[in-house]
Amino acid sequence: xxxxxxxxxxxxxxxxxxxxxxxxxxxxxxxxxxxxxxxxxxxxxxxxxxxxxxxxxxxxxxxxxxxxxxxxxxxxxxxxxxxxxxxxxxxxxxxxxxxxxxxxxxxxxx
Amino acid sequence: xxxxxxxxxxxxxxxxxxxxxxxxxxxxxxxxxxxxxxxxxxxxxxxxxxxxxxxxxxxxxxxxxxxxxxxxxxxxxxxxxxxxxxxxxxxxxxxxxxxxxxxxxxxxxx
DNA sequence: TTGCTTGTTGGCTATATTGCCAAATAGCAA
DNA sequence: TTGCTATTTGGCAATATAGCCAACAAGCAA
Numbered sequence: 001x002x003x004x005x006x007x008x009x010x011x012x013x014x015x016x017x018x019x020x021x022x023x024x025x026x027x028x029x030x031x032x033x034x035x036x037x038x039x040x041x042x043x044x045x046x047x048x049x050x051x052x053x054x055x056x057x058x059x060x061x062x063x064x065x066x067x068x069x070x071x072x073x074x075x076x077x078x079x080x081x082x083x084x085x086x087x088x089x090x091x092x093x094x095x096x097x098x099x100x101x102x103x104x105x106x107x108x109x110x
Numbered sequence: 111x112x113x114x115x116x117x118x119x120x121x122x123x124x125x126x127x128x129x130x131x132x133x134x135x136x137x138x139x140x141x142x143x144x145x146x147x148x149x150x151x152x153x154x155x156x157x158x159x160x161x162x163x164x165x166x167x168x169x170x171x172x173x174x175x176x177x178x179x180x181x182x183x184x185x186x187x188x189x190x191x192x193x194x195x196x197x198x199x200x201x202x203x204x205x206x207x208x209x210x211x212x213x214x215x216x217x218x219x220x
Numbered sequence: 221t222t223g224c225t226t227g228t229t230g231g232c233t234a235t236a237t238t239g240c241c242a243a244a245t246a247g248c249a250a
Numbered sequence: 251t252t253g254c255t256a257t258t259t260g261g262c263a264a265t266a267t268a269g270c271c272a273a274c275a276a277g278c279a280a
Contacts, residue, residue: 005136006132009132009133009135009136009139010132012132012135013129013130013131013132013134013135014130016126016129016130016135017127017130019123019126019130020123020124020126020127020129020130021123021267021268022116022119022120022122022123023119023268024123025119025122025123025126026115026119029119037226037227038226038227038228039225039226039227042227047269047270048269048270048271049226049227049228050227050228050229050269050270050271050272051268051269051270052227053227053228053229054228054229054268054269055268056227057228057229069227069276069277071226071277071278072225072226072227072276072277072278073225073226073227073277074226074227074228131237131238147256147257148256148257148258149255149256149257157239157240158239158240158241159256159257159258160239160240160241160242160257160258160259161238161239161240162257163257163258163259164238164239164258164259165238167258167259179246179247179257181247181248181256182246182247182248182255182256182257183247183255183256183257184256184257184258
């Protein structure tokens with residue numbers, strides 16, 4: 001594997017890794033609708049504030065969100081609005097998985 | 111977070127996690143061009159066969175590739191050809207990161 | 221100032237991932 | 251059969267990730 005290609009793949013992998021967590025996907029989806037402060041996201045996710053703050057830090061470091069301190073709150077918003085469209089393909093993978101499971105179940109029951 | 115939404119996000123996260131590794135991204139890109147046997151991919155990646163085999167297993171379990179045993183070789187191919195397009199957005203994130211770093215460097219040197 | 225709220229960071233433990241080697245499995249050919 | 255090749259699986263050690271609590275920082279209000 002050429003070194004340049006390897007570095008590129010590593011960079012891509014980092015972005016995907018940042019996305020590869022249910023809470024972080026939730027955050028992305030919510031920020032698609034509107035900017036949110038940490039306290040709102042914490043409330044919605046139902047985890048410790050520190051946990052949510054760390055998830056946001058992961059997303060920020062990956063270049064996916066930006067933060068905006070206002071008063072004693074910190075608001076986050078999406079930096080890349082394409083991120084959401086981009087799940088169309090992931091969805092088709094999930095649908096295919098579902099079809100497969102259904103087919104398997106029908107086979108078992110027949 | 112509603113349980114149904116949570117499950118959906120967990121399923122998405124699993125697919126993204128399967129993609130979030132340089133070697134596995136390499137495999138996806140190669141399989142976009144043509145099907146490949148494990149030995150070819152191993153040669154290209156330059157890791158142990160067992161390591162590559164495990165990466166392929168991760169991709170298969172995520173529903174991203176399918177395997178096809180022929181003789182004593184196993185050929186893999188993409189199951190979802192949309193996966194590649196789907197990187198357009200990841201690329202724009204990387205480009206933005208690059209622009210930012212460049213701006214930072216210019217600031218330092220000025 | 222003090223006290224309250226909002227976030228971030230450090231430290232910890234539990235868990236997951238990675239990548240190697242070694243062992244097992246399966247096909248093919250002599 | 252034996253031997254060779256291709257692949258998968260088990261096991262292990264090193265490393266990374268997740269999520270909690272505690273401590274800290276910063277804004278604001280009394």
